[in-house]
Amino acid sequence: MEFQGQHILSIDQFDREAVENILRVAEQMAPYTSRQKRSTLLEGATLASLFFEPSTRTRISFASAFNLLGGKVMETVGIDISSLSKGESLFDTAQVVSGYADAVVMRHSEAFSVAEFAAGSRVPVLNGGDGANEHPTQALLDSYTIFSELKRLGKPASKLRVALVGDLKNGRTVHSLSRLLSLFPKMEFTFVAPNALTMPEKIMAICENAGHRISITQDFSSGLQNQDVVYMTRVQEERFDTQEEANLYRGKYRLTQPIYDQYCNPDTIIMHPLPRDSRPEANELSDDLNRNPNLAIFRQSDNGVKIRMALFALVLGVENKLAQYEAPVTWYSNKS
Numbered sequence: 145m146e147f148q149g150q151h152i153l154s155i156d157q158f159d160r161e162a163v164e165n166i167l168r169v170a171e172q173m174a175p176y177t178s179r180q181k182r183s184t185l186l187e188g189a190t191l192a193s194l195f196f197e198p199s200t201r202t203r204i205s206f207a208s209a210f211n212l213l214g215g216k217v218m219e220t221v222g223i224d225i226s227s228l229s230k231g232e233s234l235f236d237t238a239q240v241v242s243g244y245a246d247a248v249v250m251r252h253s254e255a256f257s258v259a260e261f262a263a264g265s266r267v268p269v270l271n272g273g274d275g276a277n278e279h280p281t282q283a284l285l286d287s288y289t290i291f292s293e294l295k296r297l298g299k300p301a302s303k304l305r306v307a308l309v310g311d312l313k314n315g316r317t318v319h320s321l322s323r324l325l326s327l328f329p330k331m332e333f334t335f336v337a338p339n340a341l342t343m344p345e346k347i348m349a350i351c352e353n354a355g356h357r358i359s360i361t362q363d364f365s366s367g368l369q370n371q372d373v374v375y376m377t378r379v380q381e382e383r384f385d386t387q388e389e390a391n392l393y394r395g396k397y398r399l400t401q402p403i404y405d406q407y408c409n410p411d412t413i414i415m416h417p418l419p420r421d422s423r424p425e426a427n428e429l430s431d432d433l434n435r436n437p438n439l440a441i442f443r444q445s446d447n448g449v450k451i452r453m454a455l456f457a458l459v460l461g462v463e464n465k466l467a468q469y470e471a472p473v474t475w476y477s478n479k480s
């Protein structure tokens with residue numbers, strides 16, 4: 145796949161080779177994220193960061209990635225402070241913003257809105273999450289995390305058992321991750337969700353048509369057993385018609401250290417795209433797991449910067465020029 149000038153909108157764009165290329169370039173970003181070196185690769189370039197839905201990780205890690213490559217970031221946060229609130233179309237907004245920037249990252253509450261925006265953009269647009277549809281860069285950082293955690297544990301990546309747990313209907317991260325993992329051989333997916341929040345048929349068909357085994361259950365304890373990865377998710381309360389309806393499902397699945405000890409393998413990797421909902425009525429991933437060495441959630445969020453640096457380097461066509469634009473780090477840092 146040729147990346148230069150492309151939008152990054154959906155995992156559908158990628159074959160396995162393209163994903164492996166992104167993960168390989170992401171690995172080359174480690175000296176910069178660990179502050180062993182700094183980069184001036186994108187000096188003079190500008191990113192427009194448009195977040196029309198709340199975000200901590202995606203928004204800040206995209207900005208951090210662009211900054212670490214030497215570029216500058218312009219931010220617009222919230223529809224109410226953009227002219228979308230005055231009825232401007234996504235197409236017109238894209239025409240305008242792409243005149244000011246070299247790349248755009250966008251999050252929006254409507255499925256396919258980022259693709260609609262991209263159709264009007266003259267520069268690469270990266271999808272930071274479009275409603276309940278997709279979150280492709282999260283899936284890339286999730287797969288990077290899975291492969292690096294398996295390596296840490298000395299386990300092969302050749303046959304992977306993954307349980308996806310929670311709100312699989314509305315959770316865009318699990319939609320993108322299932323699509324992405326389906327590109328790799330010999331996957332076994334276990335979809336653990338209440339009947340009303342089960343994985344969309346379309347995504348399950350992608351997994352099955354790629355030759356993978358899938359099982360569907362509402363039962364948390366059986367879903368946790370014999371898994372290499374348990375990927376917990378938050379009930380996406382912002383996608384429900386009422387809070388009362390969301391509350392029917394919050395707290396249904398709670399992974400705690402005693403539950404992990406009882407049902408998971410001792411080396412099961414625990415993941416979550418974050419934010420976890422730590423309020424007592426939800427608490428799907430208990431903080432009593434914080435000292436569990438297989439809790440990968442913060443390594444996962446750290447990996448987002450490397451993946452997003454790789455994507456910027458690829459879509460801006462500079463992935464082979466890193467060595468030419470590196471410089472020493474002169475300030476104190478204990479990140480290494």
Ligand code: CP
Nearest residue numbers: 199200201202417418
């Ligand atoms: N994982 C994720 O998308 O987190 P934010 O909503 O904080 O960006």
